[in-house]
Amino acid sequence: MRASDRAYAALLEEIQSGVLAPGTVLAEVEQSTRLGVSRTPLREALSRLATDGLVVQQSPRVTVVSDVDTSDIRELFELRRALEETAARLAAQRGDAAVFAELARAFSQSTLTRGDGLDAYYSLIAQFDAQLDAAVVNDYLTSALRNVRTHLVRVRRLARDNPERLAASAAEHRLIASAIAARDADLAAHATHVHLHNALSSILTALDSPSGGSPGAASQSIQGAA
Amino acid sequence: MRASDRAYAALLEEIQSGVLAPGTVLAEVEQSTRLGVSRTPLREALSRLATDGLVVQQSPRVTVVSDVDTSDIRELFELRRALEETAARLAAQRGDAAVFAELARAFSQSTLTRGDGLDAYYSLIAQFDAQLDAAVVNDYLTSALRNVRTHLVRVRRLARDNPERLAASAAEHRLIASAIAARDADLAAHATHVHLHNALSSILTALDSPSGGSPGAASQSIQGAA
DNA sequence: AATCATTGCTTTGTATACGAAAAAGAGATT
């Protein structure tokens, strides 16, 4: 594994997990010594994070971790809706029905055995996403979706879902999967619309409530989500 | 201007214009000496082109200009439809009606003075795209659209539009712009759908005809369009 | 006392040197 890949993976994980909070300045020498690589591969990692939109060049001299505010979340979900509704339609047309029928069954059961923790649930969603990508067979769309998902990790972390929302989310995913399995493109797309609407509403209300809101005020907006 | 920016701009222009044909290997020392920069900024330029999807690492040792085949064009237009229909809807909701009314008028006139050449027409389309981005107010969506447009330059070059198609395209753009000006989101989205359907059909028939087809068979597919 | 200028220090951008790995070519052996 290349040093630039290790640096990128390390910084990505730290940004997504919140260890590197929005606004943190990422100086090259500081981060390169911390991560045990030289400046050259670290610069490549920062460049990749910048095209991802996870860091921004606040000034020509200083690179900071980008912030995620309410406006960003709304914008992200607008793009997400465009991409995932399209993906759901294409999967309904081209996907393997058996695969999505099985996924629908898994989402039904996940509601019952929810006590396993949400890591297992997020893992199931990751499987669903992977099967969606495989069914769509469109590298451009898949790449755009991958970028959206990169940002979504931080959004999910900002507003930890409550149990009721997780159960509803599982039911919504089950419907999407079964619609794809039934080759019902309209239903798959509209169920995706419903799911994203509910997910966004849940996140925004969670952010408005005092418990999970981000402490720092929005200072630096995400940009350049290529 | 940084050396890495110059290298990126130069390579981008050469790939989009076809000077660097698909399959051309881009060795680091060769390109760095040719462009008059050292390997470090050239590597950054190649990295950016790779995330754009304009070059691919054919093997861990050799980077080549990516190819554009019929399958890529279909995939690109699937993503384009998702993004541009959404953008048209949002622009109809949020855009400045006067701006798009003026654009609609410009598209009407462009049909009459088409003799100016298609450079002027493509410039008008670029203005339309810029106004669309401004109206949408969504950096994520705008970034995704910018990436699509980067690829679209090569597709347009592969299949040079015929005059009749350009006239029809102007009329389709006029309808989209006026629908946005009239705040008719459904019409704007559906007119975009129609436009992209016609544009794709025109390109695919042009590629099937013997004149403008790409000489080399598809060997290396585009990927990683982040 | 406040402001402007100059100097030095920090940080980025670029060039180059070094090491490792893979590919190509030549030679020997079967």
Add this chain to the structure above:
DNA sequence: AATCTCTTTTTCGTATACAAAGCAATGATT
């Protein structure tokens, strides 16, 4: 004659050295 192996050469990945550009701090001048 073909193939396998060893060697050589090329190319990439990384580290480091160098230069240029900002920013800050300090001192002098008004």
